Amino acid sequence: MDLPCPGCDDGTQLHAWPLRAHDPTAPHVAACTTCGGVWVRPNVLETLVTEAARQVCGDAEPQRASLSTAGPVVYRRCPECGVSMQRKNFAGVSGTLVDVCGQHGTYFDHDELPHVLAFVKSGGLALAERVDRRERARNAKRPQFIPYGQPGTDMGYADPNDWHHDATTEFVAWAADVLHDA
Numbered sequence: 369m370d371l372p373c374p375g376c377d378d379g380t381q382l383h384a385w386p387l388r389a390h391d392p393t394a395p396h397v398a399a400c401t402t403c404g405g406v407w408v409r410p411n412v413l414e415t416l417v418t419e420a421a422r423q424v425c426g427d428a429e430p431q432r433a434s435l436s437t438a439g440p441v442v443y444r445r446c447p448e449c450g451v452s453m454q455r456k457n458f459a460g461v462s463g464t465l466v467d468v469c470g471q472h473g474t475y476f477d478h479d480e481l482p483h484v485l486a487f488v489k490s491g492g493l494a495l496a497e498r499v500d501r502r503e504r505a506r507n508a509k510r511p512q513f514i515p516y517g518q519p520g521t522d523m524g525y526a527d528p529n530d531w532h533h534d535a536t537t538e539f540v541a542w543a544a545d546v547l548h549d550a
């Protein structure tokens with residue numbers, strides 16, 4: 369693996385990191401030992417989120433992080449293709465902002481991946497699906513206007529122009545279907 373860390377952006381290299389120690393067949397992520405950032409390919413992220421979603425129990429209240437919009441937005445570059453990644457609120461409502469290359473994967477800052485998986489384990493995908501349905505219905509009525517970042521709402525899509533083509537949202541819908549079939 370020869371990938372630069374998008375968080376450090378100074379040539380620091382990511383290191384292959386198996387998700388289960390002592391299991392060479394386990395999926396790998398790429399981690400930065402300097403800043404703690406983690407780069408996850410789409411198929412590995414699916415595996416992780418699906419495993420976390422299987423552990424949802426009861427009617428626990430989803431654990432959302434409070435979306436931090438403080439400070440300037442920094443667009444990181446994909447370590448595989450170098451294109452500027454999109455900044456997205458994971459699953460639309462988790463409150464965790466991640467950097468996404470639609471082709472290659474998702475970059476999580478230090479501590480963000482555990483937060484996202486805790487959000488999924490606490491039932492976050494069902495919440496994301498409910499909010500997504502509500503927003504689709506709302507936008508069907510008002511196709512010209514997509515509310516963005518209004519306080520007190522469940523919005524917070526990092527990019528209001530492409531939320532309905534948001535691969536993360538599509539993936540959440542897929543994961544929610546898997547849950548319903550289980």
Ligand SMILES: [Zn+2]
Nearest residue numbers: 373376400403
């Ligand atoms: Zn780094």
Ligand SMILES: [Zn+2]
Nearest residue numbers: 446449469472
């Ligand atoms: Zn890329």
